[in-house]
Amino acid sequence: MFHVRCLHFPQAALRQKELEKSVQWAQDNDKTLRQIQDSLANTDRHLSAYLNDHIDAQQIPQEAQVAATPGPIGAKPRSDGDATKIQSELSSHEATLEDMVKKNQDKKPSPRVLGQIDLTQKMLTVVLTKFRLFQKPANYDVRLSECERLLAGVKSQAGVLGIRSVEQDVVQSQLDQCMKLYKVLSEVKGEVETVIKTGRQIVQRQQTEQPKNLDDRVTALKLLYNQLGSQVTESKLELEKSLKLSRKLRKELNGLTEWLAATDAELTRRSAVDGMPSDLEAEVAWAQV
Structure with a gap:
């Protein structure tokens, strides 16, 4: 035991x-x-x-x-x-x-x-x-909203950039408006790029409670900026080309107007001095020179 x-x-x-x-x-x-x-x-x-x-x-x-x-x-x-x-x-x-x-x-x-x-x-x-x-940067949402607001403003005005007239003053006015939009896009480009990059990082690092919503907004911002950039740049080139042609046309019209005025004055002078010409064909040939 x-x-x-x-x-x-x-x-x-x-x-x-x-x-x-x-x-x-x-x-x-x-x-x-x-x-x-x-x-x-x-x-x-x-x-x-x-x-x-x-x-x-x-x-x-x-x-x-x-x-x-x-x-x-x-x-x-x-x-x-x-x-x-x-x-x-x-x-x-x-x-x-x-x-x-x-x-x-x-x-x-x-x-x-x-x-x-x-x-x-x-x-x-x-x-x-x-x-x-x-x-997540505390002011990111504000910066994103501001970029969206600026681009929405450009979009609302970009629709009137299509050539509406061959009149030089009208084309010049459209080009001035186009250049303002072009300047806005140029100035906001850096901020838009930063906001897009930061947004991607926030989504990737899960620094937001609504990652899909933010990703959709960032993607939409990028697409809208690229679309507006292409549209405004294309309109700028078209309006510049149209303005150049309009100026050329005005110059030629001014020259034609001056020639017509001079010809009319000469014909009037001759008619007053010599009376009706006997050789109308010769007078017409002279006027066409």
Whole structure:
């Protein structure tokens, strides 16, 4: 009997040790999860405040590399945040949770531990979404809308650029209007290109809650700009050509008018001095010279 009890002591001690390790592991997990949850809650508060105040990562010192897109003009930096630090912390939390989930697959964790891991992962997902939105330039929507407004204005006026008359004054007026539209497109080109590029990056990095809507708007903006650029440029060339021909025609008409006036004056003079000519065919031949 004593021998049997002696055999059970090492086994009991081993089970006790395993139980203690399991308890310690659970306590460590619980502590780590609480720390991550506290950190995420704090980050969530900061990001929510930034988003509500329309502050983006570009307005924060040492902005994250992943947010290196054109930002607000004249934006004032803030000293109460660091996007790089936020990025680093979130990446660390993500790696810790992945490692914790992997290790739990080899054990039999309590429902409480599994519930806390799931809760923490959901918190991380929410914060990551807000961080992506935080990396979107705060004034991007305003800039996109302004580009759309400008191009819509050009489109509404581009329809009257078709040649309506051969009169020089009319053609000149149309060309002046065309040049104004041409200037608008030239001046807005850089901003449109930047807005399109930034929009593509925002969609790719999931920095918007409506990626398809934004992608559609950016695509439509690009197509409209290219269409208007082609239309206005073509109208400019046609109107310039028409104006050149109109000027040539006016010059020739002026020359013809002067010749007719001079011929009429000469015929009138001759008629007054010599009376009706006897040789009408000779007079006609002279007038045609």
